[in-house]
Amino acid sequence: MxxxxxxxxxxxxxxxxxxxxxxxxxxxxxxxxxxxxxxxxxxxxxxxxxxxxxxxxxxxxxxxxxxxxxxxxxxxxxxxxxxxxxxxxxxxxxxxxxxxxxxxxxxxxxxxxxxxxxxxxxxxxxxxxxxxxxxxxxxxxxxxxxxxxxxxxxxxxxxxxxxxxxxxxxxxxxxxxxxxxxxxxxxxxxxxxxxxxxxxxxxxxxxxxxxxxxxxxxLEGVPPSLDRDLIARDIEATVQGVREVHHMHVWSLDGTSNMATLHACLDEGVDAYQAVSTIKKRLASEHGISHATVESEFGQCADDGDNHDHAHDHEHDTAAHHDHHHQA
The missing domain is CATH 1.20.1510.10 (Cation efflux protein transmembrane domain)
Incomplete structure (x- = not known):
């Protein structure tokens, strides 16, 4: 892993x-x-x-x-x-x-x-x-x-x-x-x-x-023009080697600059750097998200222990995962 x-x-x-x-x-x-x-x-x-x-x-x-x-x-x-x-x-x-x-x-x-x-x-x-x-x-x-x-x-x-x-x-x-x-x-x-x-x-x-x-x-809500779950599914469907996206947060810094953090679960053998780079480009070009923090994973998610089910868990957002440490 x-x-x-x-x-x-x-x-x-x-x-x-x-x-x-x-x-x-x-x-x-x-x-x-x-x-x-x-x-x-x-x-x-x-x-x-x-x-x-x-x-x-x-x-x-x-x-x-x-x-x-x-x-x-x-x-x-x-x-x-x-x-x-x-x-x-x-x-x-x-x-x-x-x-x-x-x-x-x-x-x-x-x-x-x-x-x-x-x-x-x-x-x-x-x-x-x-x-x-x-x-x-x-x-x-x-x-x-x-x-x-x-x-x-x-x-x-x-x-x-x-x-x-x-x-x-x-x-x-x-x-x-x-x-x-x-x-x-x-x-x-x-x-x-x-x-x-x-x-x-x-x-x-x-x-x-x-x-x-x-x-x-x-309140760091998802901007009205964006749909977090649709964005996650878009990445899964278009970025080669991405098996699943979870722990995704989308918010706006000031009403115009959109930002995101997410976990990308990759297939074994995939080049993590290439996958992360492609995800960032996709988020910027297709969804107007100018700043993204992407954590790539192989197999088990580090945040969820042994019992995490990698079925499309877009709703499983825990406040503890705000690894971007942003200040409002």
Whole structure:
């Protein structure tokens, strides 16, 4: 029985990722400055006009200024090299920020719903004219931020979180414009809190989807675009000399870089190096898995003692086998 453990760190094309990260970092910084700059004006406008829609949008923009700043810092950290303690580097910071952004959006949206309920019970006067001016200016700023971010890498969870924040601001400004027009035309002030609630509910649904995607990465779940068992069967069917694949783990480091570890049980006499090399190439070319750790085996699996049945045991994943020792 022979075991060879091969861990290939070379040959990964990170060039495109670094280009995306650099331009995305600049895009997020520009959006953060635009958002923070107008947030103060909108908050003052909301206080002076009595508009919850403006205050709600200013609240969004306050959180978004902080969130965009965090997103920029996450891109900054992601560019740092790996260390002896953080062997995969800081790439996952972007996912942590995306998850935190989702929570922040939830809190703000719930606060707006709560405040709107109070406004519906006891309506307050709203100055429609000044409200309309501030809302239009806010919309123009948010449209500018949205287009700056829209050209970035939308596969990045961090960039998706940043775009989601600005989209929420954009919708908030549009709702404030509609509310202002209705108030100017009819004097019916309840439209202000009603539209604020509608925008908040829409933002809640998109925030939930962002949090789910980020949580999938943080929990090291199989990326949605991949099927672990199908990949294992593909390797068994296409790589000569591979009798069975088991103990397979597939996860994503940051929502874009996919990784895997697996045991490949080989037929007697097969060149282990050649088999492992072919498996790695297959994973990269056909399944988008850029980094793989493959342990080759002949006969009995070292992790399972004498009673291991080599029938397709793809589901037999033990937490103790995380031999890649990665840090989240």
């Amino acid at each position: 022979a075991h060879t453990h091969s861990d290939d760190h070379s040959g990964h094309d990170h060039g495109a990722g670094h280009v995306h990260g650099s331009t995305d970092k600049k895009r997020v910084l520009i959006a953060a400055c635009l958002t923070a700059g107008f947030m103060v004006a909108e908050a003052l406008g909301g206080l002076l006009t009595g508009s919850l829609a403006l205050l709600a949008d200013a609240g969004h923009m306050l959180a978004d200024s902080i969130a965009l700043g965090l997103a920029w810092y996450a891109f900054h950290l992601a560019g740092r090299p790996a260390t002896g303690r953080l062997t995969y580097g800081f790439g996952r910071v972007k996912t942590l920020v995306a998850y935190t952004n989702g929570i922040a959006i939830f809190v703000i949206a719930l606060w707006i719903v709560y405040e709107a309920w109070g406004r519906l019970q006891a309506p307050v006067p709203v100055l429609g004219g000044p409200m309309l001016v501030v809302a239009i200016l806010g919309l123009l700023v948010n449209i500018s931020s949205f287009f700056v971010l829209h050209g970035g890498d939308r596969e990045s969870l961090n960039m998706r979180g940043a775009i989601l924040h600005v989209l929420g601001d954009l919708l908030g400004s549009a709702a404030a414009i509609v509310a202002a027009l209705v108030i100017l035309a009819t004097g019916w002030t309840p439209i202000d809190p009603i539209l604020s609630v509608l925008v908040s509910l829409l933002i809640l649904s998109t925030a939930w989807s962002l949090m789910r995607a980020a949580a999938q990465v943080l």
